[in-house]
Amino acid sequence: MAESFIFSIAESLTAKLASRAYEEASRLVGVYDDLQDLKTSLSYVKAVLLDAEQKQEQNHELREWLKHIKLIFYDAENVLDQVDCETLRKQVIRDYRTSKDKVGRFFSSSNPLVFRYKLALQIKDIRMRLDRVAADRDKFGLQVIDVDRRVVHRREMTYSHVVESDVIGRDYDKEKIINLLMEPSLDNNAGSKHISVIPIVGIGGLGKTTLAKLVFNDERITDSFPLKMWVGVSEDFNIKQLIINIINAASNFVSTGALPGQQNLKELEVEQLQYRLRNMLEGQKFFLVLDDVWNEDRVKWVEMRDLISVGAQGSKVIVTTRSQSIASMMGTVAYSHHLESLSPEDSLRLFVRWAFKEGEEGKYPDLIRIGREIVDKCKGVPLAVRSLGSSLFSKHQIQEWESLRDKEIWNLPQKEDDILPALKLSYDEMPSHLRQCFALLSLYPKNHLFNSFDIASLWGAAGLLPLQSQDKTTVDVAHQYLSDLMARSFLYDVFDFGNLYAFRLHDLVHDLAVYVAKDVCQLVSSNTRGISENVLHLSFVENGLPSNSIKPSLRGVRSILFPVDNQGASEAFLDAWVLNCKYLRYLDLSDSTCETLPRSIGKLKHLRYISLQGNTRIKRLPNSICKLQNLQVLLLNGCSNLETIPKKLRKLISLQRLEITTKQSILPESDIAKLNCLEHLSVANCDNLESLFFETRLPTLRTLEVIDCAKLKSLPLDIHHFPQLETLVISGVDSEDCLDRSDDTNAVLKLKTIVLSEMVTLPLSLQQYARTLQTLVIAGCYELEVPPEWLWNLSSLKFLYIFDCPKLKSLSSDIHRLTSLQVLRILNCTELYRKYEPQVGECWHMISHIKHTDIRKTWE
Structure with a gap:
């Protein structure tokens, strides 16, 4: 599927070759004429790539043709990069050279005459290969399309905290779960030791997590359970990591602030962690959500269940899962709550909310008719409905809606848990450059918490961001791309800190990223049977993987990363893998042991x-x-x-x-x-x-x-x-x-x-x-009781975040002086939550005018 963003690679190569800076660099290195010939060949192929991308699904021979071009493009990128490397090397030599260095370089392999000769041969080889492949373009009947007209229509930023009025069609489910939680005992299993476990079961994208959040944030639950904890589980049911996550979730909720040594939990042995967990939960009536469970190993679950069973009578656990067998294994109630698809009416309401600006839908009855037909194909899956609605936002041409409705991908056979055609269609509607960036998110495991700085570095190192300009840095561009993905509902749990985004991917969206990037990106674990011959980006998600050999074909790898905490590289790994990858651009050795x-x-x-x-x-x-x-x-x-x-x-x-x-x-x-x-x-x-x-x-x-x-x-x-x-x-x-x-x-x-x-x-x-500040974050100030008076003089402040300040008593009536304030988020601040709780807090009226408020007693 990497051929779906081949046009973006061509554009990047063309832009680089056409830039003045690169022309000067190629003259300096001595390969200007060679690269001009390559640019001509590249332009001839690039002209038909957009049409080829759209037609490849039903034409195997066309897909193979694009694969050949893609491999040539990769080699071209590596060659152009060598020009950059040589230019920068010359700059450093000019600034810091010595006479000894100058003599040594003449007799070394970096002799500029030798370098120029070898590089010119490589460029000629790439141009000849490209010309041979380009000669076949006419037999596919491809049209010349020079501009990618797939654009992103942006909507206002959305926020991760679930606003109940934004959730459609789940009132019945919410009340049913809450009624179960409020019952004094649900115990049908004597071995559960007072802990009742309620499974929520359904296919991906139905909204199991959203429903659990609605329940988690309900006032009745907050009043009934002194301790609430939210833990994302995903595929790795690692007992030690789960204990750490539960301890952190519990310590985020209690009013005493961070526990001593909380930041060093990963250094403790499992027995020490178990002791700490039992101390925290013993005698407490708690409510725990284990979100997105995939583990089918009953031994692991029984071990985990026994650890948390020290809680008080009436403690409850909600488990969200796609698997009925997991629900049966973990549940203690008479039946699991099976989440059903949305009704056609609710699906259409949700679709309209995401496809139109508020109140605008009445102007377009013909689009609503087509939208109903699109929604019918989503089979009541909210994620699919929302994603497709987002992809049509502010598009008012009937042809665009009909084109999406009539895509043949809807007719492909699919299993219950397959990637939804709706998500694939939303991906197909992305501009080529955005597809390529989205694909690299597959390098991280499910439920990973991303931050935009790291993603900007990954995209920048991979060459997916345009050259930096005076107006925008690479981080600015990365933020814009992430905003575009948000507009298409591909990101969730988004925190906007003004200069930084934090976010996650829905599991099904992660599956889509893995699918579209399968020829380019690969996650390597103990279950990996082989590595794709032309893979560019490798992510190692387990320790102890074999590192004593490397295939010559993997020397084209550009990224190697270890995205899971405490799973870094060893010196043996460096020797066997890293040093053989001569085109490596991105090397993440976080938590390494070398x-x-x-x-x-x-x-x-x-x-x-x-x-x-x-x-x-x-x-x-x-x-x-x-x-x-x-x-x-x-x-x-x-x-x-x-x-x-x-x-x-x-x-x-x-x-x-x-x-x-x-x-x-x-x-x-x-x-x-x-x-x-x-x-x-x-x-x-x-x-x-x-x-x-x-x-x-x-x-x-x-x-x-x-x-x-x-x-x-x-x-x-x-x-x-x-x-x-x-x-x-x-x-x-x-x-x-x-x-x-x-x-x-x-x-x-x-x-x-x-x-x-x-x-x-x-x-x-x-x-x-005060005049320029737009975002202020106050976090972990455990002794702070009163905000400073100068805070209310910040006339330009748009975002105010206050986290983990349990003794902070009030925001003062002067908060109305923050006339530019648009977003107020208060998390894990016990006193503030009591006073400013939405709708019911005694001071709620002082902040109710703020456009976006997110006030929670604890982190989710």
């Missing part, structure tokens, strides 16, 4: 991203890492034993994001100051760090994070040091004296986002950003 990196890491000249975050064993990095002139992201946060940052960091001239944990007391300011592309800098858990950039000017920095640096005495915050700074994150700072306040109003930063975490008081100096 004590060092090999010097040969410097040969991976295509690398854009490398993460060692969470590696507590590594002490030093080879200086050869500074040969990676393409590197855009270097993450060393959580490397608590790292003694020093590599020398000559200044040579990483493309670096945009740098995150550091080190034992050094002084950072190499002279090196960091020369990183002229640096946009994001994080300094975290640097226990010895005393000062930060007294003299250094970082002209491109947009985000600065300073986290848990106990000895830090001062942080200069003025426009002379950080002229472009927009986002500031401060966490665990003991004294507000650390934050300088400028007396010069012309030197005040133009901050848009501030995140304050784990602080006793909120610095007075922050009021100087």
Whole structure:
């Protein structure tokens, strides 16, 4: 299915070849004429690719033709990337060369004459292969279509918290589940030890999780259960991880704040975790949701059930699952609650809500008639209805609606749990560039919590984001793409922090991502029987996988990542896999156990991203890492034993994001100051760090994070040091004296986002950003009782988030002065929830005018 975004690859190649910067680079390297010939061949093929994409489903020979072109394009991307690498290498040589280096280079393999000759041969080979394949284009009767006219019609941002009025057709189901939960005992199984388990069963996309959330947030449930916990389970029923998730869910709910040592739970043994879990639950009447259970191993479930059975009489558990056998195994009630499809009337109501602006549907009776026929094919599955409605949002041409209705994919035979044709159709309606980005989300396991910074890095390293401009950074573009996916209902549980999105994928959407990316992306586990010959992106989701061999065909791999916590790479893995992948662009070694990196890491000249975050064993990095002139992201946060940052960091001239944990007391300011592309800098858990950039000017920095640096005495915050700074994150700072306040109003930063975490008081100096600040996050301030007066002077504030501040008593009547405020989210703040609870709290009237409010007693 990777052929469904081949046009996007062609566009990217064409745009690169046509850019002035690349033309200059190709002249500098000496292959300008060769690349102009390649551009001509590429244009001839590109002209018919959009038509070929649309016709390939029913034409096997056409699909094979596109596969050949795709492989040629991959080789072309690698060759063009070599031009970039050589250009950056020359720039570093120009700036930092010595006479010794100059002599050594003439006799080395990097001799520019040798490089030019080899590269010209590669370009000629690609052009000849492309011309041979292009000669067959006419036999398919393809039309020339130069512009991808599939566009995204954007709607207003939606939020993850379930608003009951937005859910259609589930009132009966909700009341039935609540009635079961309110009954004193549902125990039909003496072995359950007072814990009643109610399964909600249904196929993917029916809304099992949505129904469970409606129940979870109902006031009657909150009043009846002193402790509520929500835990996503998904495919891996790992007992240790489940215990950790339940402890975290419980500690998020209780008013005492984070438990001592909560952040170190993963370092504890299972027996210690079990002891802590039993202590938390013993004698408590609790309500637990285990969302999306796939485990059919009864032994594991009995072990888990026995651990939580120390709760008080009347404790209840809801399990959502697609499997009736799982429901029978786990349930203790007489029957499971089988969630049915929506009725045709409710399906149409839901479809209309997503396809039209509010009240607009009355103008288009013909579209409503066609919409009813589309909805009939969705078989009452809300996710399908919502997704297709979103894909037609603001499209008012009858032909567009009829085209979607008449797609042949509806007629393909399908099993109950197959990928829904409706979702595939929504995917087909995406522009080609968006399809390619969506496909890479398949590299993460189900129920993964994504953040937009990491996704921007992945997409950027893969070359899926357009070249950076003065108006937009790559992160800006990534946020726009994620917003487009949200508009199509492909993302859920979305948190918008202004400069950062956090989100998840619905399981069925994840299945779709895996399906469309199957020739390009692969998740590797102990069940993996083989790896696709031309795979580009590999994700290792288990520890202990064999690493003693690698196929030569895998040397084209561009991404390797370990997305699951505490499942990082070993040194054996690095030697066997990573160092053989000469075109590697993205290397995520988070939580790895290697004590060092090999010097040969410097040969991976295509690398854009490398993460060692969470590696507590590594002490030093080879200086050869500074040969990676393409590197855009270097993450060393959580490397608590790292003694020093590599020398000559200044040579990483493309670096945009740098995150550091080190034992050094002084950072190499002279090196960091020369990183002229640096946009994001994080300094975290640097226990010895005393000062930060007294003299250094970082002209491109947009985000600065300073986290848990106990000895830090001062942080200069003025426009002379950080002229472009927009986002500031401060966490665990003991004294507000650390934050300088400028007396010069012309030197005040133009901050848009501030995140304050784990602080006793909120610095007075922050009021100087009142005119520009749009997002304020206050989190984990467990002793904070009264918000500062300056908070109500933030005239430009649009987003206010307050999390985990259990002693905060009131928001003050002055909140009405925040005239620009659009979103207020309060989570796990016991006192505030009591006073500002929607509709019933004594102070609700003070905030009821705010457009979007999300006030919850606990995290879900």
